[in-house]
Amino acid sequence: MLINDFVKFALKSLITQRLRSFLTALGIAVGIASVVLLTSLGEGMHRFVLSEFTQFGTNLIGITPGKSTTTGMSGAVISNVRPLSMNDAKALKRIPRVIAVVPVVQGNAQVEAGKRIRRTTVFGVGANAPEVWQIKVASGQFLPDDDPAAARSFAVLGSKLREEMFGRGNPLGQRIRIGGERFRVAGSMESKGQMLGFDLDDAVYIPAAKALSMFNRESLMEIDLLYAEGGDADEVAKYAADLLIARHGKQDFTITTQEQMLEVLDSVLEILTLAVGALGSISLLVGGVGILTIMTIAVNERTAEIGLLRAMGAGRIQILALFIGEAVVLASIGGLAGLMAGAGGAWILGLFVPALPTHTSWFYVVTSEVLAAIIGLLAGVMPARRAAGLNPVEALRAE
Amino acid sequence: MIRLDSIERVFQVGNETVHALNNVSLKISQGEYITIMGPSGSGKSTLLNIIGLLDRPDKGFYILDDVNTTDLNDEQQALVRRHKIGFVFQFFHLVPRLTATENIELPLILTGVEPDERKDRVKIALEDFGLADRSKHRPNQLSGGQRQRVAIARATIMEPRVILADEPTGNLDRTSGKEVIEILEKLNKKGIILILVTHDPDIGNRAVRKISMVDGKILDDTLALEFSK
Numbered sequence: 328m329l330i331n332d333f334v335k336f337a338l339k340s341l342i343t344q345r346l347r348s349f350l351t352a353l354g355i356a357v358g359i360a361s362v363v364l365l366t367s368l369g370e371g372m373h374r375f376v377l378s379e380f381t382q383f384g385t386n387l388i389g390i391t392p393g394k395s396t397t398t399g400m401s402g403a404v405i406s407n408v409r410p411l412s413m414n415d416a417k418a419l420k421r422i423p424r425v426i427a428v429v430p431v432v433q434g435n436a437q438v439e440a441g442k443r444i445r446r447t448t449v450f451g452v453g454a455n456a457p458e459v460w461q462i463k464v465a466s467g468q469f470l471p472d473d474d475p476a477a478a479r480s481f482a483v484l485g486s487k488l489r490e491e492m493f494g495r496g497n498p499l500g501q502r503i504r505i506g507g508e509r510f511r512v513a514g515s516m517e518s519k520g521q522m523l524g525f526d527l528d529d530a531v532y533i534p535a536a537k538a539l540s541m542f543n544r545e546s547l548m549e550i551d552l553l554y555a556e557g558g559d560a561d562e563v564a565k566y567a568a569d570l571l572i573a574r575h576g577k578q579d580f581t582i583t584t585q586e587q588m589l590e591v592l593d594s595v596l597e598i599l600t601l602a603v604g605a606l607g608s609i610s611l612l613v614g615g616v617g618i619l620t621i622m623t624i625a626v627n628e629r630t631a632e633i634g635l636l637r638a639m640g641a642g643r644i645q646i647l648a649l650f651i652g653e654a655v656v657l658a659s660i661g662g663l664a665g666l667m668a669g670a671g672g673a674w675i676l677g678l679f680v681p682a683l684p685t686h687t688s689w690f691y692v693v694t695s696e697v698l699a700a701i702i703g704l705l706a707g708v709m710p711a712r713r714a715a716g717l718n719p720v721e722a723l724r725a726e
Numbered sequence: 727m728i729r730l731d732s733i734e735r736v737f738q739v740g741n742e743t744v745h746a747l748n749n750v751s752l753k754i755s756q757g758e759y760i761t762i763m764g765p766s767g768s769g770k771s772t773l774l775n776i777i778g779l780l781d782r783p784d785k786g787f788y789i790l791d792d793v794n795t796t797d798l799n800d801e802q803q804a805l806v807r808r809h810k811i812g813f814v815f816q817f818f819h820l821v822p823r824l825t826a827t828e829n830i831e832l833p834l835i836l837t838g839v840e841p842d843e844r845k846d847r848v849k850i851a852l853e854d855f856g857l858a859d860r861s862k863h864r865p866n867q868l869s870g871g872q873r874q875r876v877a878i879a880r881a882t883i884m885e886p887r888v889i890l891a892d893e894p895t896g897n898l899d900r901t902s903g904k905e906v907i908e909i910l911e912k913l914n915k916k917g918i919i920l921i922l923v924t925h926d927p928d929i930g931n932r933a934v935r936k937i938s939m940v941d942g943k944i945l946d947d948t949l950a951l952e953f954s955k
Contacts, residue, residue: 328835328836328837328838329835329838329840329841331841332835332838332841336835339823339824340823343823631819632819632821634819635819635821636832636836637780637804637807638778638780638807638813638819639807639808639813639832639833639836639880640804640805640806640807640808640809640811640833640836640837640884641804641808641836642800642801642804642805643800643801643804644801645804645836719780719781720775720780720781723780723815723819
């Protein structure tokens, strides 16, 4: 039997029972639509959260002092941790593939500009911070690449701080006081928004060396590395670890690559999407039961036809294929309708509720369509087996 | 050529065993015209079903064109049915949702004949059976005689060796019944074996060879009589 005729034969018998085929396909359509819609929402959220986390760039490696493992050493030895120094940061820059290094010191200080006073976050960083954290300079320029030993007193304002302190006025070249020390404003940053409670806009950036003395610290709180696109995070991390171990004599620091963090996050979100997809599949299952019911009825009604087909030389396998094919065609049509409804629904939802991130993933679209066909197949097997197993003589007698 | 040798078919009805066919042997040559008559339950239909490979005998063997069909499995028997046997039923057995053309086309579709060839063959069949102006009609828009003609066209579209007709006039008025019998006889003249089961003695007597059955046995075979004379 030609595949073309096969599909036509299936379609013809489905069209003959228009209303009932429509209702059965509707069951599958609702299932597929809910799977597509729910996974669209899940996938949208997935992307939203990931983009929140990757706004600082993905090729990042963070190094923090202290080792987060328990050792068998006595208390006296544990305190013997060598802090991360500006020299460490400088040395890390020589690692192959590393593009930029930012030493980080963070603190809180009072900023005075003219008569306005505001307590804000102070980031002591290097000249490369905009590149590494992917923040853009709005006006002026970022901190100059000074020798840490003789860093000049420049400050760069976050967008919110600039607004609070200078309103619409131009802050460039203005003198301000931070924590009692005098700085000159070199530039201001574009808005970057909040993340996990850090407001990068309500902040001021000063040279790390200045921040160390301002907060009376000896060591850096963090060193961030940016490595070249396409570089292997683990390899760079290993180089950094080797280098610091050579400098410190032991591993008294922790290296976290952004990639590791994202991987964990990604897998958590992936499972979330899968879970909502599984929820949607429950209705798909109900649709499958509908197909099973309708195909069972169809086999009963068409017993005489089955007998006739057998008399005309259709083998059991052909009868089996005919009825399974009908179920699969029915499910696929329903699936296709559901796909359009689901994807359309997600699109409309995104249009009217822009805050709700939706993204229709092709993976889930194809998977759910295949799933619909498989459900049709499974639901079709039982009635089709009954049809194929009928005794042709008895089947012909049914009228 | 058809040869049945000591065929037995037993049915279990409740606690009773019914011998639908009891040691039936029969030889049919190419191009013969045979009518089978007998009371209800005499085994006529069972015999027809066994010749048509819709049913398997419990004992004995059946040779069709030098092939022992009792050795064939289900799918192989289906192939033999497809190419060698055409059925004509009392209740026509047309597929109600298909037009006359599509009903006649059905065996060709099952066999996988290309659409172009199908179209040509069905067109010729429609003309041969005087159905050209009814090609797009569905069974419920056709008269009984027309329905049976569609069924015969369908049974012969594969150019079978044997036509098995089980009471083909049972549901028709006399005129269309006679018409149908004449069509079948015309096909027989072309060399197809025609085996006709009927209750109607007028039809039964038209054949050269008449078989009458009682209680699963062949009571009378005119051909055998001729030989014994």
